[in-house]
Amino acid sequence: MDWDKLRIFHAVADAGSLTHAGEVLHLSQSAVSRQIRGLEESLNVILFHRHARGLILTEQGELLFDAAKAMSKRLEAASARIRDSEDEVFGELRVTTTTGFGSLWLAPRMGHLYEKYPDLKIDLMLEERVLDLPMREADVAIRMKEPSQADLIRRRLMDVNMKFYASPKYLAEHGTPQKPDDMKNHRIISQNSSAPQVSAGATWMSPYLMSPNQSVLTVNNYFGILQAVRHSLGIGALPDYLTADFPELVNVLPDEGSAPVPVYLAYPEELKHSKRIEVFKEFVLEEIIAYRRQMRDK
Numbered sequence: 001m002d003w004d005k006l007r008i009f010h011a012v013a014d015a016g017s018l019t020h021a022g023e024v025l026h027l028s029q030s031a032v033s034r035q036i037r038g039l040e041e042s043l044n045v046i047l048f049h050r051h052a053r054g055l056i057l058t059e060q061g062e063l064l065f066d067a068a069k070a071m072s073k074r075l076e077a078a079s080a081r082i083r084d085s086e087d088e089v090f091g092e093l094r095v096t097t098t099t100g101f102g103s104l105w106l107a108p109r110m111g112h113l114y115e116k117y118p119d120l121k122i123d124l125m126l127e128e129r130v131l132d133l134p135m136r137e138a139d140v141a142i143r144m145k146e147p148s149q150a151d152l153i154r155r156r157l158m159d160v161n162m163k164f165y166a167s168p169k170y171l172a173e174h175g176t177p178q179k180p181d182d183m184k185n186h187r188i189i190s191q192n193s194s195a196p197q198v199s200a201g202a203t204w205m206s207p208y209l210m211s212p213n214q215s216v217l218t219v220n221n222y223f224g225i226l227q228a229v230r231h232s233l234g235i236g237a238l239p240d241y242l243t244a245d246f247p248e249l250v251n252v253l254p255d256e257g258s259a260p261v262p263v264y265l266a267y268p269e270e271l272k273h274s275k276r277i278e279v280f281k282e283f284v285l286e287e288i289i290a291y292r293r294q295m296r297d298k
Contacts, residue, residue: 005039008032009047010068013061016054073136077270093276094123097142100222101263102126105241106142106284113283120276133268140267140277142284147266154266155281157288160239162201162258165249170232177235177252184211187234189225192218204258205237244294 011021012032022032040047047061057065097106103126110122131137134151141147147154164183166176177183190205209216217234219225226246229236235252239261243249265284271277 002039002042005035005042006064006068006071008035009039009064010072012036012048012055013057013065013068016056018055070135076136077268089117089120089275089279091119091276092121092123093140093280094125094138095140095142095280096125096127096131096138098128098144099126100239101142101144101241103223104226104239104245108245109287112287113280116283117279120279133266136268139271139274140265140280143264143266144261146262146264151269152266153269153272154264157263157265157284158241158292159260159262160241161260162204162237163240163254164235164252164256165229165238165242166235166252167230167232168248168250170229170234171250171252173232176250180208180253180256183208183235183253184214187215187217189217189219189228189234189236191222191225191237192220200259200261201237208237241291244291 008021008025008027011025012018015021015024018029018032018036021027022029025032036047043060043064045060046058047064048055049058095106102124107124110124113122114120125131125138130143131141133139133141133147134149142157144160146156174186177186188208190209191201193202193209208214215234217228219228222238222242225236225238226242228234229238229249230246238249240251240257243251265281267274267277267281
């Protein structure tokens with residue numbers, strides 16, 4: 001099979017258009033079309049249904065696209081390892097983690113990594129969906145549970161607990177609850193029930209949200225909850241790693257909290273020799289040590 005034609009086919013299938021694929025490949029639409037026709041003739045199949053609004057893969061086209069996509073991911077991994085040199089760390093590293101942890105803990109500390117490796121390009125993907133590392137949707141992940149896939153290298157970083165926090169201003173105006181039952185007299189700020197969240201946090205919060213007259217503000221991410229708490233809207237359910245960077249927050253009902261939520265760093269086995277992975281892992285572990293020391297000295 002002609003590798004060049006396969007590369008062009010992958011681009012067309014990904015873009016869904018000869019024109020858009022040509023723009024990506026810096027080829028004319030007619031040149032792209034000729035390559036696709038040549039590939040179809042060599043395989044003796046039709047790979048695309050042609051429609052006025054674009055191209056749709058046939059069943060045979062979908063099979064070839066799946067194979068080409070997997071091959072592209074493998075080539076990217078090989079390319080990443082080749083580009084890593086003995087003395088330099090450069091190029092792109094795609095990091096995925098949750099919106100809360102990524103925006104509130106990881107991103108504020110990224111400057112320390114760039115100070116050491118200014119040529120490193122980080123693509124930080126913050127979402128609750130678990131990206132597929134072996135299929136190279138990302139290079140490295142920080143997850144709020146142990147990864148289940150067997151072909152990943154993983155390391156437990158720390159445990160997180162959900163706790164109640166409020167601003168000093170809110171507590172001065174509304175009083176400080178002394179026992180769990182007192183929470184029904186306060187506005188609770190938490191993740192909404194439909195938002196993706198760790199089960200330990202959802203289980204812990206459930207009884208506090210059952211009172212029919214409870215004043216509640218729900219938000220679909222922890223950044224929004226944090227902002228509401230800092231602006232004295234109520235008492236918020238937040239991960240305890242936030243207290244390192246927001247020491248003004250008051251832990252309300254300190255004996256109450258969720259079960260520990262394990263935080264893992266994971267990456268594919270095929271990237272175990274990648275220098276970019278190595279320096280990112282070292283950076284995260286150094287920041288975890290500094291965070292633990294900061295919490296211990298409080």
